[in-house]
Amino acid sequence: MLDAAIKNQLHSYFERIVHPIELVASLDDSEKSREMSALLEDVAAQSAKITLSRNGTDARKPSFAITRLGTKVGVSFAGLPMGHEFNSLILALLQVGGHPPKESAEIIKQIEAIEGDYLFETYFSLSCQNCPDVVQALNLMSVINPRIRHVAIDGGLFQDEVQARKIMAVPCVFMNGALFAQGRMGLEQLLTKIDTGASARAAEKLKDKPPFDVLVVGGGPAGAAAAIYAARKGINTGVVAERFGGQVLDTMAIENFISVQHTEGPKLATALEQHVKEYGVDIMNLQKAVELIPAKDAGGLTHVRLASGVTLSARTVVLSPGARWRQMNVPGEEEYRNKGVAYCPHCDGPLFKGKRVAVIGGGNSGVEAAIDLAGIVAHVTLIEFDGQLRADAVLQDKLRSLPNVRIVVSAQTTEVHGDGDKVTGLTYKDRATGATNLVELEGVFVQIGLLPNTEWLKGAISLSPRGEIKIDARGETSAYGVFAAGDATTTPYKQIVIAMGGGATAALSAFDCLIRQAPTAASEAA
Known part of the structure; x- marks a missing residue:
């Protein structure tokens, strides 16, 4: 699963582990479970202080917990924390293993003082560059304060939960079963939301x-x-x-x-x-x-x-x-923000796998977004206000070569439609003829500048x-x-x-x- 160079790096990192830790995997017969088993086996082999058990009973499969033996200290991952989340995995192993965090003594004391029992569930995508900050912050909080528990969940793998909870943007955090936060947040921001007196003290x-x-x-x-x-x-x-x-x-x-x-x-x-x-x-x-x-x-x-x-x-x-990010300022955009209207294709694209989406904007960012999304979704409609795309020629050539992309120029988006819970389509006006057109889709990615x-x-x-x-x-x-x-x-x-x-x-x-x-x-x- 891991190549020799990464294994050597992990072996060096894991020398900092102080307390014995156990990886407890909950697996089934799926290919992802086999990948997880191989990953955890490679990880455990890099330190004598890490043991692996495949006898987990978590309902989410594949998943695994990292626990400090003899304590309640631990964090959990549902899905394989690869891509941007691989660093989250390494940090979690070190911190559960007793390696001290880099946060200030003041921040650590604030986390320790949080009262109450909390279960946080963070939905992430492996291509989201914003998700690790949230995952790592909540992991650290759960290590410092055992009354806080956290599980990081790959939304692309657990699509049934994503649909049931109507998640259309990541990172998305639930606290004790209720929606808590969406979007990129650092440790201090999360603490401010949990510790309501923090802002006044600051x-x-x-x-x-x-x-x-x-x-x-x-x-x-x-x-x-x-x-x-x-x-x-x-x-x-x-x-x-x-x-x-x-x-x-x-x-x-x-x-x-x-x-x-x-x-x-x-x-x-x-x-x-x-x-x-x-x-x-x-x-x-x-x-x-x-x-x-x-x-x-x-x-x-x-x-x-x-x-x-x-x-x-x-x-x-x-x-x-x-x-x-500049908004379209059309009816429905704000109402369906994070319910199908998105501004980060890298973060939220995996949640639209197999669905139809539109990208608004024909500059470099819009065309790059359409190219990336075309490899994930069923179909992309790129809508540009100008009479031609403004992206670099090499990007335009790549876009036009993709079979599941439609390019519409001289078009003005006029409304985003939805059923109250999620996006169902958008309307645009043909600026040459004045005709109005409806596109049925599930996602709208806005890329029209700053x-x-x-x-x-x-x-x-x-x-x-x-x-x-x-x-x-x-x-x-x-x-x-x-x-x-x-x-x-x-x-x-x-x-x-x-x-x-x-x-x-x-x-x-x-x-x-x-x-x-x-x-x-x-x-x-x-």
């Missing part, structure tokens, strides 16, 4: 922070680069982010990041955060900015108000709020008609001491490497602004 810690020299708003590539460049100048730097990593967390393959031939969004986001932390930057995660109050005069403080009610102050600010997260900045700084932050070559905005970078700005090309360069430029410009301020400026009251 706000309390923020309210008395002294003014920063540079406050970065946004934790994507632009924000991370700005924070690193600012902190390297030896000045007091903070980052406030709704989710550190930003849109990169939702990106699958990255193959144009110079000097790195291939990486994935979540992996890059983790590396960015670790790099920022090396410089002692004050990272304030899970905090949404809702208002910018520019300095009244040169040398004054700029204020950023958060959704929690706390206001942070800084001598200079770098805005990098990033962007989000929308800047700048609504909260209206009236505070100058924005373009598209809502982008207007900046000059130095990254300077219309407000004194406020700079900006990344996908939310008027920079013409929305690329990771360009966002990082913009973040560096904005931070250097902020530092230049600081050294030109009067020495008394920092003493202004917040």
